[in-house]
Amino acid sequence: MADIARKAAAHWEGDLKGGQGTVSTESGVLESAQYSFGTRFENGQGTNPEELLASAHAGCFTMQLSALLSNHGHTIESLDTDATCEMVKDGPGFKVSRLVLKVRGKVTGSDQADFEAHVKEAAEKCPMSRVMQGNVEIVHEATLES
Numbered sequence: 001m002a003d004i005a006r007k008a009a010a011h012w013e014g015d016l017k018g019g020q021g022t023v024s025t026e027s028g029v030l031e032s033a034q035y036s037f038g039t040r041f042e043n044g045q046g047t048n049p050e051e052l053l054a055s056a057h058a059g060c061f062t063m064q065l066s067a068l069l070s071n072h073g074h075t076i077e078s079l080d081t082d083a084t085c086e087m088v089k090d091g092p093g094f095k096v097s098r099l100v101l102k103v104r105g106k107v108t109g110s111d112q113a114d115f116e117a118h119v120k121e122a123a124e125k126c127p128m129s130r131v132m133q134g135n136v137e138i139v140h141e142a143t144l145e146s
Contacts, residue, residue: 059081
């Protein structure tokens with residue numbers, strides 16, 4: 001039995017290129033958010049699975065980093081993580097090939113080397129990173145701001 005379970009749902013109507021769908025989350029934060037071929041492959045208005053994966057990864061990683069920094073006595077003014085989910089053509093379809101996380105932090109009591117060490121540890125412990133390890137290249141760029 002799971003310690004934590006979160007739910008989301010997708011609905012789709014029509015074929016791949018002409019159809020459209022919606023995604024919703026149990027929390028209600030996403031409610032019938034539109035997605036389609038155009039939002040996924042042509043930058044149309046709406047969301048897509050890769051954008052949702054990038055946001056989930058950025059959120060999870062940033063929380064993990066916050067926990068580690070706090071546990072080591074650092075005071076966090078802010079942490080900002082930009083995530084980019086990259087896909088490549090792979091045979092007859094596509095695959096997520098790489099996720100790039102660029103994290104910037106304003107942290108009291110840390111220097112660049114210490115911050116990078118915490119980013120590396122967060123990368124090893126973040127649940128979203130762990131689910132992708134061995135399947136997707138994950139790149140981290142860390143910048144400590146003053």
